[in-house]
Amino acid sequence: MNPGAQRRIVVGEDSVLFREGLVRLLTEQGHDVVAGVGDAVALRAAVDAHHPDLAVIDIRMPPQLESDGAEAAVALRASYPDLGLLLLSQHIQLRHCLGLIGTPGFGYLLKDSVLELDEFAAAIERVVQGGTALDPEVVRALVRARSAPSALDEMSEREKEVLGLVAQGNSNGAVAAALGLSDRTVEAHMRSVFTKLGLHDDGTTHRRVLAVVAYLEARARA
Amino acid sequence: MSRSWLWAYRPDIGAATARSCGSALRASTDTQGADTCHDADMSPKGTRALTVLATLVLLTAMGSAVQSRDGSAWLVAPGLVAVIAGWVVVWRVPTSLVGPALAWSSGAIALVLLGERLVPPASVGLWPINLVGLFALLLVFPDGPSRGPLWRGLPWLYVAATFGTVGSAWGSTQVDGMIVGHPTAAQRVVGIASVASIGVCLVMAVVCVVMRYRQGASRQREQIRWLMSAGGVTVALLMAGWVALGLGLSVPAAFGPFLLAIVVLVPVAVGIAVVRHDLFDLDRLLGQSATWLMTLVVSAGLFGVVVLLLSELLSRYTGLVGATAAFVTALVLLPLHQFVNGFIGRLVDRDRYVGVADIRRFAADVHAGRREPEAIEQALREAQGDPELRVLLARPGVSGWVTMTGAPTRGEGFALEAGGDTIARIALGWESARARRRIAELAREAWVPIEVSRLRLALREALTEERASRGRLAKATSQERRRLVRDLHDGAQQRIVASGLRLRLLQRDLSGRAASEVDATIKELKTTVDVLRRLANGVRPSQLDDGLEAALVTVRETTPLPMSLHVGELPVVDDTRALTAYFVVSEAVTNALKHAHASHLDVCVNGEGPRLAIRVSDDGIGGLPADAPLPALRDRVLSVGGKLDVVSLPGGGTTITAVL
Numbered sequence: 001m002n003p004g005a006q007r008r009i010v011v012g013e014d015s016v017l018f019r020e021g022l023v024r025l026l027t028e029q030g031h032d033v034v035a036g037v038g039d040a041v042a043l044r045a046a047v048d049a050h051h052p053d054l055a056v057i058d059i060r061m062p063p064q065l066e067s068d069g070a071e072a073a074v075a076l077r078a079s080y081p082d083l084g085l086l087l088l089s090q091h092i093q094l095r096h097c098l099g100l101i102g103t104p105g106f107g108y109l110l111k112d113s114v115l116e117l118d119e120f121a122a123a124i125e126r127v128v129q130g131g132t133a134l135d136p137e138v139v140r141a142l143v144r145a146r147s148a149p150s151a152l153d154e155m156s157e158r159e160k161e162v163l164g165l166v167a168q169g170n171s172n173g174a175v176a177a178a179l180g181l182s183d184r185t186v187e188a189h190m191r192s193v194f195t196k197l198g199l200h201d202d203g204t205t206h207r208r209v210l211a212v213v214a215y216l217e218a219r220a221r222a
Numbered sequence: 223m224s225r226s227w228l229w230a231y232r233p234d235i236g237a238a239t240a241r242s243c244g245s246a247l248r249a250s251t252d253t254q255g256a257d258t259c260h261d262a263d264m265s266p267k268g269t270r271a272l273t274v275l276a277t278l279v280l281l282t283a284m285g286s287a288v289q290s291r292d293g294s295a296w297l298v299a300p301g302l303v304a305v306i307a308g309w310v311v312v313w314r315v316p317t318s319l320v321g322p323a324l325a326w327s328s329g330a331i332a333l334v335l336l337g338e339r340l341v342p343p344a345s346v347g348l349w350p351i352n353l354v355g356l357f358a359l360l361l362v363f364p365d366g367p368s369r370g371p372l373w374r375g376l377p378w379l380y381v382a383a384t385f386g387t388v389g390s391a392w393g394s395t396q397v398d399g400m401i402v403g404h405p406t407a408a409q410r411v412v413g414i415a416s417v418a419s420i421g422v423c424l425v426m427a428v429v430c431v432v433m434r435y436r437q438g439a440s441r442q443r444e445q446i447r448w449l450m451s452a453g454g455v456t457v458a459l460l461m462a463g464w465v466a467l468g469l470g471l472s473v474p475a476a477f478g479p480f481l482l483a484i485v486v487l488v489p490v491a492v493g494i495a496v497v498r499h500d501l502f503d504l505d506r507l508l509g510q511s512a513t514w515l516m517t518l519v520v521s522a523g524l525f526g527v528v529v530l531l532l533s534e535l536l537s538r539y540t541g542l543v544g545a546t547a548a549f550v551t552a553l554v555l556l557p558l559h560q561f562v563n564g565f566i567g568r569l570v571d572r573d574r575y576v577g578v579a580d581i582r583r584f585a586a587d588v589h590a591g592r593r594e595p596e597a598i599e600q601a602l603r604e605a606q607g608d609p610e611l612r613v614l615l616a617r618p619g620v621s622g623w624v625t626m627t628g629a630p631t632r633g634e635g636f637a638l639e640a641g642g643d644t645i646a647r648i649a650l651g652w653e654s655a656r657a658r659r660r661i662a663e664l665a666r667e668a669w670v671p672i673e674v675s676r677l678r679l680a681l682r683e684a685l686t687e688e689r690a691s692r693g694r695l696a697k698a699t700s701q702e703r704r705r706l707v708r709d710l711h712d713g714a715q716q717r718i719v720a721s722g723l724r725l726r727l728l729q730r731d732l733s734g735r736a737a738s739e740v741d742a743t744i745k746e747l748k749t750t751v752d753v754l755r756r757l758a759n760g761v762r763p764s765q766l767d768d769g770l771e772a773a774l775v776t777v778r779e780t781t782p783l784p785m786s787l788h789v790g791e792l793p794v795v796d797d798t799r800a801l802t803a804y805f806v807v808s809e810a811v812t813n814a815l816k817h818a819h820a821s822h823l824d825v826c827v828n829g830e831g832p833r834l835a836i837r838v839s840d841d842g843i844g845g846l847p848a849d850a851p852l853p854a855l856r857d858r859v860l861s862v863g864g865k866l867d868v869v870s871l872p873g874g875g876t877t878i879t880a881v882l
Contacts, residue, residue: 015716021723028727060712090711091755091764094772111715112751115722115744141765141772 007128010050011036012043012069013058022114029121040068047076054084054128059093070096084127092141102216107133132169132212139168154196162189167212264319272322273312276329277305283332286339298335300482301328304489311496319362324492327355328485347391350384350420356484360427364445364495368430380423386416440607444656445495452491456483513566517559525551574660577605581667588671595671599626605664610651615676616644623647628679638665638672646672689863696861700798703762710758715751722747763804770800777808783815783823790828799882802862803834809855810838810878818842818876830881839877846870
């Protein structure tokens, strides 16, 4: 499967084995990997040099081997607001990148999700086009963050379920399929969610993105 | 012996300022810094001139006595001892009036002898001059004359009274001890008034010494004790003289020992007091001999009384009487000795007696748990009268000395031994042979509290070390866990995912059974990665990187029972404590799940200053004893120096509190 156009991608990953695999995978999926680097400093230099569409970044990278990748992502977002950012991690670690979660053109996946080729390709495409791609684990971690805000308390379990799936980047159709509901029911749930979040359709803002952002911010207020 | 302290204190009963100075001195026992009271008695020239004069008078009297061949020379010759003692003092302490006063204690007697010979009509009334030396000595010993009109006036009164006695007895003569003369009425009045004045002067001089003793510092007391001992013997000899006179002895024979004491015993004692005042433990010698003497006398008296009483009753069984009396006497001997010892001790050497009793009471208080053994230093300071006294403890098992508070220090001072080892040293602020003897005696009573303090200090040190070591271990463990988790994530997990990726790419070139086989393998690898992630999470929850609260949320997620979680404002805690807090909560929760049969759990984590306060409560059956082992929990809490509390009433649920 080869959806979408060819994208120019920079890969930042310190494990050579995994980086080579990733580069090969992306190339085979029809993308142009303009640079593959092994640390956060080289990553920023590569983005400065190539102006890619997307940066795929390992969260833990040299030089400090802590959250260097996440910090580099935050810095890149400041310099290049339109650059797509996809963080990869071995485990959920939200420190340093909480501010990015829910913003357009940002994704956060566990590394083993690359093994599901189609879903990974779809996630890349979503992020490049300004959407979000969050691993279900990340969403779960955000959902269980402490005191639930009042807007979410007012929602029914079903509405929260729908919103949770939307927050992962799913379309209404995908949500309907996942929950075994009709498209119209999902739309009705989403309308109710918009109302409870106080989001009105004024024709200029993307209510869907705002709902997800509000949802994630409320959940992540830790 | 330095000279400076000798002049540092000058008792003055008349002037209030000087008294406050004196009492301040007494409070500190340190004679340094008392320069405001300093006032040299006399120039060295003056003291030397006075002493030379006394020597000349004595030598003249001796020459005259030898010439007259009436045997009075033997009375004058011992006076040389006083003059020599006076010279020793003048040599050692040239400005002290004690030297001249000593010289004149025999010089004055010689002067009387000369006067009797040269001015016969005055001979009967000259006797007060005999006492001039002793009188002066009492007024100036040990540190010069007292100030104030009363003490300044006393010598003049003595001089006037002497003129009075001379005047009133002018022309009288002494024949065989009887005074023969024809005094007028006025002479009688003047004579009686003069004798009374001399009596008053002598009593006041004694009062002066007593007051100095009571107000003086320890060094002055030691010196005055010498004078008092000699004085006591002298007075005893005077009394013995009266008795002897009554028994028919001649005047020279009866009062010879008394005069000898004045001219020999007193000067020697005073000389020793000034030059080597701590030569002997005078009080102890005095006290012990007096104690035995009194015990002997009383028990002999008792024996006599018992014999007397019993022989009245049982006139026939004399053997039985003696045995019974001996038995009764033996029975009371020991308690009697102890009683007399205490009595004499209080009387003769109050300081020592009270000090030893204080320390003995302190040791009993420590034994009964009423006082802390560490207060022994303060107790010794008070008993020794030395505010700078320090107790240094030998650290068990390690060489070196520490103070009572555990600070390392240099070992010095009196060594206290127990079981062949030196367990402590006592460093004195004021060193003298007497102080050393005193502290040896006090230390005998104090060794148990000192040893207990030492062992407690060692125990405290060991506990501190133990706690520190546990903390280091906990820290090392948490770092090790972090490293292990990182290795799992970056090593094993990463490699498996990379291999999966290669398989996935390979899969594209395959079809049919091979492709599905590879697909199955990839699924297996994904499961393996998941298992590894869970394993790593058990070693150290990755959410801890996002804060303690994020990690605790996962506990709530994985708990099958409803659990409310409240996390307040938390202080900044290091990774070790955060990890410990996480495990404490999860273990307390596990414990509740296993044993409490609870339906609801409540977890509360709050900041208490720099500490973390964790409370895990359930609504289960309770009944967990307060000292329930909960070993895993307890060990975790203790490893970071925390405290664990368990409250569990039967049927009332269990609440586990930990402060980290």
